[in-house]
Amino acid sequence: MAREGYFYWLDWPTYLQKHDPTGMAWYRNTGALVVKTPHNKQLEKVKASLDEVGVGYLDLDAEGIKTYLPNADLRKYFPQKWITDDGFGTPTGDKIDGALWIPESGYISDPTLSTHNVQVAAEAQGSEFQYNAEVIDILKKDGRAAGIKLADGTEYHTPIVVNVAGPHSGVINRLADVEKTMSIKTRPMKQEVAHVPAPEGMNWERDGYMLSDGDIGCYSRPEIGNHILIGSEDPEFDPLLWIDDADDYDTGFTDQWKCMVMREAMRIEGLPIPNKTQGVVDLYDCSDD
Ligand SMILES: Cc1cc2nc3c(=O)[nH]c(=O)nc-3n(C[C@H](O)[C@H](O)[C@H](O)COP(=O)(O)OP(=O)(O)OC[C@H]3O[C@@H](n4cnc5c(N)ncnc54)[C@H](O)[C@@H]3O)c2cc1C
Structure with a gap:
């Protein structure tokens, strides 16, 4: 599905067959760096899938990561610990196992606009929408x-x-x-995304890419204002913030925010850890297993 979607995003106007006067969302092909861990089985199955569907990648050892992330701290932190656990932030090995660099990867920076594009295209095909x-x-x-x-x-x-x-x-x-x-069954789960400034001297808005780092349990991508957007890959022993009522829950940040930013700072040297929380709090729709 992701590979098929990739080609739709590459040529979004042809896929939609309709130009949205509001503007068209655009895909930023930044590439992606995905870190190998024991949990993802050193990405062996992922590599087999990529081979099968014809997606190119570079198989990097730990030092090879420096080409893409010059200020990377390559030490291993797996298995991840929660912020209050003993040993949080203490490396468990000298070096992570390596990573894949997958050039044909990226993101759409404006999901609201892309959804509006789909609405306009669907209306051109006879669909009707009713709001509120x-x-x-x-x-x-x-x-x-x-x-x-x-x-x-x-x-x-x-x-x-x-x-x-x-x-x-x-x-x-x-x-x-x-x-x-x-x-x-499905249940809502609270999720936090952090926006923090890139380290000094790093133009992450221009040079950044998708970084999926299962060793520290975080994913990240560039964000406007030379920020790094950081989300959690929900490591096994982190608390799960299940919500009973999707219309009535605390939308404030919790220790999840702080834990993610501190974990990302274990990998990216010089990443600031601001006192002021910034980012997004919203809900995932999760299967209860
Ligand atoms: C913090 C966070 C970060 C994320 N980051 C990413 C990311 O970087 N990349 C990515 O691909 N995905 C990301 N996601 C996931 C992505 O947002 C969702 O997968 C996507 O929004 C799901 O779209 P949807 O249309 O299925 O549902 P939704 O976007 O949730 O839309 C459901 C709609 O149904 C409406 N609705 C509900 N009940 C009723 C009712 N009774 N009557 C009428 N209307 C109703 C709601 O108001 C809502 O508008 C993120 C999610 C979260 C929470």
């Missing part, structure tokens, strides 16, 4: 979903209802009365 309309019930007939009911009382009858409610998907499944038959 809450689905309060899933209509049923003969044991199947048969439509939706909105808060203003409007009903739409249809043989197919698609649940794309994101972190509210569990609520919709309960309205449809199907959750109890699902062996794997």
